[in-house]
Amino acid sequence: MDRQELGAFLRSRRERLRPQDAGLPTGPRRRTPGLRREEVAVLAHISTEYYVRLEQGRAPRPSAEVLAGIAGALRLTEAESGHLHVLAGTAPSRTGRHRRDVRPSIRTLLERLPQTAGFVVSATFEVLAWNDLTAALMEDFADLAPRDRNLARRAFLKPTLYGVSDVAEFRQHVVMELRSALARYPSDPEVTGLVEELRDGSPEFARLWARHDVEAPPTLKKTFRHPVVGDITVDCDSLTLTDRDQHLVLYSAPPGSPDAEALALLSVLGAEYVKASGHRK
Structure with a gap:
């Protein structure tokens, strides 16, 4: 699990979303771009505290179910969702060095x-x-x-x-x-x-x-x-x-x-x- 990279990726995906993209009211003027952390947590059906810790790189490894909820809340594409699982260590990953020999x-x-x-x-x-x-x-x-x-x-x-x-x-x-x-x-x-x-x-x-x-x-x-x-x-x-x-x-x-x-x-x-x-x- 790459906690720092996972946190940075989650922040970048959250900040690109507008409230209306997630079916939320725009509401008063926002200080930061994108959705609030608590809004993502509600949409993903997890606690705000746990989601904040994920973005800060301090949380334990999330389950596949939690990641699926976060991927849905952040409207991730299939490729982005796969990348999320790789960063969280819940997807099969290659170890060692990439191959350079051609068949x-x-x-x-x-x-x-x-x-x-x-x-x-x-x-x-x-x-x-x-x-x-x-x-x-x-x-x-x-x-x-x-x-x-x-x-x-x-x-x-x-x-x-x-x-x-x-x-x-x-x-x-x-x-x-x-x-x-x-x-x-x-x-x-x-x-x-x-x-x-x-x-x-x-x-x-x-x-x-x-x-x-x-x-x-x-x-x-x-x-x-x-x-x-x-x-x-x-x-x-x-x-x-x-x-x-x-x-x-x-x-x-x-x-x-x-x-x-x-x-x-x-x-x-x-x-x-x-x-x-x-x-x-």
Whole structure:
């Protein structure tokens, strides 16, 4: 049970709610944003004293029933409710360190994908495996040390992110995923160290981290401003590899579209041509 993180998460969810969201009268002017603690306690059918202690990080571990009541009172989404249980220690959690080894079958699949850029990222956004089209579209990660293959570092600590159109949205996604990863791997130094590095090195990351959000809308399309073939808009699909807590990310384009033709051209040119042309992203 992570008492301090649990308390901070509960406060952030309570402060975002308006009384009318919970079916309560607005009443007189309020001194603080969101619902009052006593209002959440009433809605969750628990004592105000116990709820206050939860937010202050002083309460014992709540039961699953209590957490269900709090989740309902705070109007948590399914993802937020799951995160609440992880923080409270009532959900199965992974121990030790997150996995960085990719299944051989997934590596083979990447190479067999027709005109689709595909890559695998770890729970901390390190690019673990990729195919040739990904190297031509984004970067040849083979040229980088593992530390520099991290898309979270790239998003917050580097000046550019492959010319993508959704940098702000991707940054929000990174923060939310890292918050969930930290809850799953609280003793993994690579996870804790990355979060600390980004909080210290990026005011934007620190601002987003303080919001305690854990859910973002999926990215369905993305546009890359490529230095050789110009703008390419791709469909984005992210498949969860549950057994290793990794994601297989796929970028493709509708057959016959100009974007599909651009991907096909990149597939022919390859990453070596992009590098030889003097364009480094």
